[in-house]
Amino acid sequence: MPQYRGVTIQNLCIKLANAETENEVIQLLKSASLWDNPKYWRDFGDNENNFATIGNQQSRPEAAIVEKIINSVDAVLMASVMSKGIDPESGKAPQSIKEALETFFEIPEGKLSNCSAAKITKLADSIAFVASGAKSKPCYSIIDKGEGQTPKKMPETFLSLTKSNKLRIPFVQGKFNMGGTGVFQFCGKRNLQLIISKRMPEISKSESDPTKDKWGFTIIRRDVPQEGVKSSVYRYLAQNNEIMAL
Numbered sequence: 001m002p003q004y005r006g007v008t009i010q011n012l013c014i015k016l017a018n019a020e021t022e023n024e025v026i027q028l029l030k031s032a033s034l035w036d037n038p039k040y041w042r043d044f045g046d047n048e049n050n051f052a053t054i055g056n057q058q059s060r061p062e063a064a065i066v067e068k069i070i071n072s073v074d075a076v077l078m079a080s081v082m083s084k085g086i087d088p089e090s091g092k093a094p095q096s097i098k099e100a101l102e103t104f105f106e107i108p109e110g111k112l113s114n115c116s117a118a119k120i121t122k123l124a125d126s127i128a129f130v131a132s133g134a135k136s137k138p139c140y141s142i143i144d145k146g147e148g149q150t151p152k153k154m155p156e157t158f159l160s161l162t163k164s165n166k167l168r169i170p171f172v173q174g175k176f177n178m179g180g181t182g183v184f185q186f187c188g189k190r191n192l193q194l195i196i197s198k199r200m201p202e203i204s205k206s207e208s209d210p211t212k213d214k215w216g217f218t219i220i221r222r223d224v225p226q227e228g229v230k231s232s233v234y235r236y237l238a239q240n241n242e243i244m245a246l
Helices: 009-018 023-029 062-082 097-105 117-124 179-186
Strands: 042-044 127-133 138-144 193-197 216-223 235-237
Touching: 009 023, 009 042, 009 193, 009 216, 062 097, 062 127, 062 179, 179 216
Parallel strands: none
Antiparallel strands: 042 235, 127 138, 193 216, 216 235
């Protein structure tokens, strides 16, 4: 397993996951000689002008973080369909969120108000919203049991902009492949965000992706304008333009 200044990828990922402040993350990456080395950073969405899109999302942090939770709901719905071997864009897939909730989660009429407290508690296990660290500057984590993404696919999904990933999937809420980026501007001075993901095994078993059994992780950051550039740019941690995998 590759090492960075004596730190393995696995240990680096664990330390980043346990970090609760922006300074901790920056120091970890500096110690591994990753923070200041431009060859380890790739433009978000492969677009050096990505601030024009990312910087013009939600104006309030509450609305921005709701988008992240909606993405988790979409991921869980996708997992429920794809794990059954159903193409989410096909006619066999649910044609509405209501139908998906009724069919795969046994929620009458797709309304949580029709569920028992025990049923709601069980459903809640699929998505967690956790606050840790200092109360004045908390660290928020959103964890879901969704479809997940392989290291190879992350640049085309989590780290992409304005792609049609969900455009033809009728049972999810996301459409424009950019709403989840709105939270970046509210994430500290350097807008850091950690993403860790692995493809759901029930889905990956029928896929040919060579990284389907690996975890992938990256850090997103905002770089201030340099060398005559007019606006900031968002970049993410990548080695030779590839997501670190373990």
